[in-house]
Amino acid sequence: MLAIEVRNxxxxxxxxxxxxxxxxxxxxxxxxxxxxxxGAGKTTTVEAIAGLRRPDRGTVRVLGLDPHxxxxxxxxxxxxxxxxxxxHSALTVRELVGLYRSFYATGADPDKLIEAVGLTGSRGTxxxxxxxxxxxxxxxxxxxxxxxxxxxxxxLTTGLDPEARRHIWSMVEDLRAGGVTVLLVSxxxxxxxxLCDRVALIDQGRVVAVDTPVGLIAAAGLAQRVRFRAAxxxxxxxxxxxxxxxxxxxxxxxxxxxxxxxxxxNVSTALVHAGVVATETRLERATLDDAFLALxxxxxxxxxx
Amino acid sequence: xxxxxxxAVHRPGPRAWLNLIRAETKMxxxxxxxxxxxxxxxxxxxxMNGLGASTQELPGLDGLTAFDVYVIPIVIAIVVATIxxxxxxxxxxxxxxxxxxxxxxxxxxxxxxxxxxxxVTSIVQTTVGIVIALTVAMLAFDANPPRNPGMALAVVVxxxxxxxxxxxxxAAVAPTGNAAVAIGLVLFFGMGATGxxxxxxxxxxxxxxxxxxVLPFGAVTAAVGDAWAGQTPESLHLISLVAAIVLSSLGxxxxxxxx
Numbered sequence: 001m002l003a004i005e006v007r008n009x010x011x012x013x014x015x016x017x018x019x020x021x022x023x024x025x026x027x028x029x030x031x032x033x034x035x036x037x038x039g040a041g042k043t044t045t046v047e048a049i050a051g052l053r054r055p056d057r058g059t060v061r062v063l064g065l066d067p068h069x070x071x072x073x074x075x076x077x078x079x080x081x082x083x084x085x086x087x088h089s090a091l092t093v094r095e096l097v098g099l100y101r102s103f104y105a106t107g108a109d110p111d112k113l114i115e116a117v118g119l120t121g122s123r124g125t126x127x128x129x130x131x132x133x134x135x136x137x138x139x140x141x142x143x144x145x146x147x148x149x150x151x152x153x154x155x156l157t158t159g160l161d162p163e164a165r166r167h168i169w170s171m172v173e174d175l176r177a178g179g180v181t182v183l184l185v186s187x188x189x190x191x192x193x194x195l196c197d198r199v200a201l202i203d204q205g206r207v208v209a210v211d212t213p214v215g216l217i218a219a220a221g222l223a224q225r226v227r228f229r230a231a232x233x234x235x236x237x238x239x240x241x242x243x244x245x246x247x248x249x250x251x252x253x254x255x256x257x258x259x260x261x262x263x264x265x266n267v268s269t270a271l272v273h274a275g276v277v278a279t280e281t282r283l284e285r286a287t288l289d290d291a292f293l294a295l296x297x298x299x300x301x302x303x304x305x
Numbered sequence: 306x307x308x309x310x311x312x313a314v315h316r317p318g319p320r321a322w323l324n325l326i327r328a329e330t331k332m333x334x335x336x337x338x339x340x341x342x343x344x345x346x347x348x349x350x351x352x353m354n355g356l357g358a359s360t361q362e363l364p365g366l367d368g369l370t371a372f373d374v375y376v377i378p379i380v381i382a383i384v385v386a387t388i389x390x391x392x393x394x395x396x397x398x399x400x401x402x403x404x405x406x407x408x409x410x411x412x413x414x415x416x417x418x419x420x421x422x423x424x425v426t427s428i429v430q431t432t433v434g435i436v437i438a439l440t441v442a443m444l445a446f447d448a449n450p451p452r453n454p455g456m457a458l459a460v461v462v463x464x465x466x467x468x469x470x471x472x473x474x475x476a477a478v479a480p481t482g483n484a485a486v487a488i489g490l491v492l493f494f495g496m497g498a499t500g501x502x503x504x505x506x507x508x509x510x511x512x513x514x515x516x517x518x519v520l521p522f523g524a525v526t527a528a529v530g531d532a533w534a535g536q537t538p539e540s541l542h543l544i545s546l547v548a549a550i551v552l553s554s555l556g557x558x559x560x561x562x563x564x
Contacts, residue, residue: 088331090332126335
């Protein structure tokens with residue numbers, strides 16, 4: 001059975017179409033990333049799955065249940081981390097985790113959960129006195145306090161330092177090991193590449209591509225690049241004739257070869273045969289960032305920086 | 306559509322309610338400034354009037370003084386109004402504005418539980434505020450207990466409901482917590498000024514006094530005063546309070562948004 005099923009979701013606010021037509025299926029136990037620039041419709045999609053928004057058209061199912069009609073059931077098994085929502089400002093970390101724990105029939109031990117997100121030292125601190133990163137950790141703890149079968153995590157590690165980020169990532173990996181389904185909205189390609197089994201690319205309210213991170217990169221049809229340094233006067237015709245090479249660029253001592261197939265091996269062999277001494281040779285694969293750009297046709301960072 | 310029988314329906318139980326009420330209480334108690342007004346302001350008014358000359362027995366009231374039938378009702382009205390009209394809406398509007406209600410909406414707890422917990426907390430605060438004020442009144446100023454305690458209690462309960470209903474209406478229409486405080490304070494002082502908070506209503510222009518009398522603050526002071534004197538409150542005042550409850554609740558139900 002599908003953990004999350006979104007079919008032809010359409011949502012507009014007044015004249016603004018937030019989500020045009022989004023369909024998405026997530027199997028139980030899967031971690032699926034949702035990538036897209038600001039305003040692409042990611043958060044609205046998540047809010048529709050969480051039951052915070054009623055779709056104008058289309059259907060949403062969580063473990064086969066309608067988040068509105070079966071509210072009470074869905075809420076027990078769905079953990080949600082919302083972007084930017086506050087909590088009772090004068091309550092402490094421990095009080096908030098305890099409060100949210102009491103809403104669920106079953107759930108995590110509050111103290112262990114607080115420890116897992118690294119907030120043990122701040123358990124007596126009021127929400128309003130927490131730093132942004134600490135609030136983010138608390139928000140993750142509250143999403144998981146009911147031991148959800150499905151977790152929606154919107155901007156999971158925004159505001160966290162690299163160490164905390166890696167710590168939270170390993171928590172998500174533990175969730176996977178426990179069979180929890182995760183839908184992860186993210187801007188961080190590294191996060192998505194590391195955690196997600198599949199990635200859905202949303203652009204202008206539509207799903208542009210769904211694939212594994214590796215598959216997406218492959219689907220973008222991006223060439224590999226081999227870079228190396230060679231003595232001045234390097235003759236590019238040495239590499240031009242290789243079957244898999246599509247281009248050679250020489251800039252001073254820096255040579256960049258683009259192509260596909262066993263590019264690195266073919267280039268190295270050809271260089272050895274030609275007696276060229278190449279140093280600092282490295283293969284650059286396309287990243288998810290590159291794939292994003294290629295598949296949506298516009299730079300990713302522009303609107304997010 | 307497949308039906309999911311393995312997921313049991315579970316609604317938050319008594320522990321969740323208790324935790325939420327405790328949470329709301331902590332929010333109120335830890336907000337020192339917010340707690341000062343409903344406890345401090347009535348005491349101030351009480352002491353100022355108590356030190357004045359209003360402790361003479363009034364004719365025909367069986368030993369009751371002006372302090373008993375005018376000052377105590379005003380003090381009770383202040384407690385009920387500051388909590389209901391100023392404090393409660395500021396919390397609720399703040400919760401909505403900052404996303405507290407939204408966050409609760411994705412848990413098994415319904416945001417309406419917060420509303421209910423706020424009302425419970427407000428009842429506790431009101432009780433504490435009134436008990437403190439009455440204790441001071443009796444110990445320091447020899448105030449007399451109400452001649453008709455049952456009636457007085459019933460009127461106070463009605464008064465609290467009316468003020469809470471107005472407060473929830475304010476929370477429904479105010480966009481932010483600050484706006485809610487502003488609207489609440491304007492309403493509180495407006496109703497208070499026309500309802501006798503700053504001096505006897507006989508000193509007010511007749512038309513103003515007429516309006517003030519049917520607004521919740523004036524209606525509360527008049528009805529509590531009557532109950533203290535052992536008389537049945539005038540139906541005009543009781544009807545005003547009931548009208549405030551009904552109209553405000555309808556308005557709140559129409560305009561209240563969870564986010």
